[in-house]
Amino acid sequence: MYLLNGENKQTLDFSDRGFQYGDGLFETISVENGIPLFLDLHLQRLITDCKKLLIPPPDNHLLQTEAFQLAKGVDCAVLKLIVTRGLGGRGYRQPEKISPTRLFSLHPFPVYPENYFQSGISACFCNVRLGLNPMLTGIKHLNRLEQVMARAEWETLDIQEGLMLDLNENIIEGTMSNFFLIKDNILMTPILDLCGVEGVLKKIIISLARDHNIEVVEKKISKNEVLIADELFVTNSIIDIWPIKKIESKRFEIGGVTKKLQSSYLILKQEAIHVV
């Protein structure tokens, strides 16, 4: 189901700059019980990032209305929102008057063969390196060839996520998730000053950790620090929190800090579903 600029449409104009140049952004939102979860945070990020890309952000209230319109009566689904710089002529120069395209789409919630939230996942290190780009870092934009190429590295169902390093050999994120490690009860996550996506769930997890007086550090993290960590997990708005139980041949426990954050997150999520 699609809603293009408020209308039921099935197709896009070829001249949309999202298609021509990846000139736009997106959000991936979990829908449960008719509620687009943490919609405020998603739209806040979208609007902030639109401004960084000089795209006039669509009206927040309008986006809220359309998101709830699509989510209405839906038990469980993924709501994706794409915003682009709109239609334009050939050439990188942006049109004088920008009318952004907004596209909501509703997708089936992915079915995973196991309860990865509880039992954890197996991960690998990807060979593809994330390029460095301070201008675009943090933004969930449509230039995603790096993630596509990294995700193409494995076919096996035995691996659920790949961790990506950047050109400087620092761990940055999963192909579709943010990454956390716990060492000596300190929660650490890569600092995304040169590349990576600032996930909505990353922000929530950091905030929950601080509520629990868990020390949180955003810093450069090496592959070796990952391998000697006490606990590892990845997060995004659809998978929530997946502990990593195995990476390459190294095994990890689903430890106390991870479990504490998972249960706090589940409470927060239940509140979000039931109190709107």
Place this chain on the structure above:
Amino acid sequence: MYLLNGENKQTLDFSDRGFQYGDGLFETISVENGIPLFLDLHLQRLITDCKKLLIPPPDNHLLQTEAFQLAKGVDCAVLKLIVTRGLGGRGYRQPEKISPTRLFSLHPFPVYPENYFQSGISACFCNVRLGLNPMLTGIKHLNRLEQVMARAEWETLDIQEGLMLDLNENIIEGTMSNFFLIKDNILMTPILDLCGVEGVLKKIIISLARDHNIEVVEKKISKNEVLIADELFVTNSIIDIWPIKKIESKRFEIGGVTKKLQSSYLILKQEAIHVV
């Protein structure tokens, strides 16, 4: 005028991965007198780059046929070809069976207020820095936010192109062109090992220079080397060769090497138009 997978269509499926993730490539081809110029070189690059991105390249002969079909009877136009990884579900993982999308579109040839080929252009240095990404370097892919942001830096009609530096402060290219400088009769152009697009015209110019026994060097080039050069020019398949006569406050002559390459290029182009 559009040709989507061989059919006259006006719109694109939302689920095309070109739109969802910038998961594709493009070519911009000059059409003169019914001929898509240097089509072989364009398709050669496209097919090579498809392979780098693990996109099964469309059939070369089919692309040739469709290009000539659109160009037929057209005096002067721009032919754009976009190839994407095709339709796909949500998520970075590529579909098991990839059916690439190919879209040809015909656009009016841009009208420039002056004959920049003869009289030269004014350029600026962009503030936006190109990120570093050895995996994607050279490829004319659809992840073009850097170029969009760089081109948004100036509105004035007094500037025709912006030169972009990378994160290491090396000159790489123009927002829409490759860049050359001449110093002591040596033709130099940035080495694109970390970022940049390997233009079809760049290849042609280097080959013409070698035919004239002009020494050609691909190397790292600093901003300072640009400012003390004897001659500067930028190239792409639509503008051909534009000498730079002014960058910031510094003025340049349209020198002998540039003029020699321009006249050789015009001869080559005439041959391409008349001998197919």
